[in-house]
Amino acid sequence: MAGSRTIRVLAALAMAMTLGTLALKFFENFSSVPLTHADLMALSPQTDFKTHVPAVEWTNIAVFGCTEPDATGQAHFVIETRGGRPVVRTTDLWRQQSATPATPRDPACIAISLKGDFSRQAPTAAQMDALANLTCMLQQISHIPRQNVTTRDLGNAFPTEKFDKTLLR
Numbered sequence: 001m002a003g004s005r006t007i008r009v010l011a012a013l014a015m016a017m018t019l020g021t022l023a024l025k026f027f028e029n030f031s032s033v034p035l036t037h038a039d040l041m042a043l044s045p046q047t048d049f050k051t052h053v054p055a056v057e058w059t060n061i062a063v064f065g066c067t068e069p070d071a072t073g074q075a076h077f078v079i080e081t082r083g084g085r086p087v088v089r090t091t092d093l094w095r096q097q098s099a100t101p102a103t104p105r106d107p108a109c110i111a112i113s114l115k116g117d118f119s120r121q122a123p124t125a126a127q128m129d130a131l132a133n134l135t136c137m138l139q140q141i142s143h144i145p146r147q148n149v150t151t152r153d154l155g156n157a158f159p160t161e162k163f164d165k166t167l168l169r
Helices: 002-028 037-043 125-142 160-166
Strands: 058-064 079-080 086-090 109-115 148-154
Touching: 037 086, 037 109, 058 125, 086 125, 125 160
Parallel strands: 058 109, 058 148, 079 109
Antiparallel strands: 079 086
């Protein structure tokens, strides 16, 4: 008699735990809290979007192409391809909140270097996604309007119009 009671209690406990887990799984897809840039940083640990030295009030973003092996001294962010996948990385210029040599006339301009030769071949869809995500994140964080995002030296194959459509309005 005592053995059957123990079995019923354990079975009820297992059933309750299973139903609770299913309910949690079901409701986790209905999160009403929007993601913040801190959440996105956690999703992309290789990129440090936020800075601890808010010394500059950024007003513009310049995206430029670069075929040099190392563009870290020219830009705040470098988007390069490793193993067929785009990698976004910050440079010391971003961490120090310094102006870049790539934008000497505009010290409040965030410079993004998209590595590759886009004179004949367009960036991959993954590269474009990485560029759009980074640019929109920086627009949101620094309140930079779409008209203050410029592109240069990207080559004839770069889809400028398509990129412009991805920017925050």
